[in-house]
Amino acid sequence: MNQPATIFAISDLAREFGITPRTIRFWEDQGILSPQREGSKRIFTRRDRARLKMALRGKRLGLSLADIRT
16 A cells, blocks of 8 residues: 655754755755645655755765755
8 A cells, every 4th residue: 555755844854954944945946956846835755855865965075066966
């Protein structure tokens, strides 16, 4: 039986990773994240959460946003 995908609000991810929602929106603008939309609301999945976690890891390692995007 398929379970529904876990979804997260931008505030959930910001709180979990200790960053601002503005940072998440900026990274979305840069093409690092691509959440689904429901009207003007962003819907983040577990895949988006994993990408954010990997991107933050890359940033800590000194990678540029361009490197993280690829």
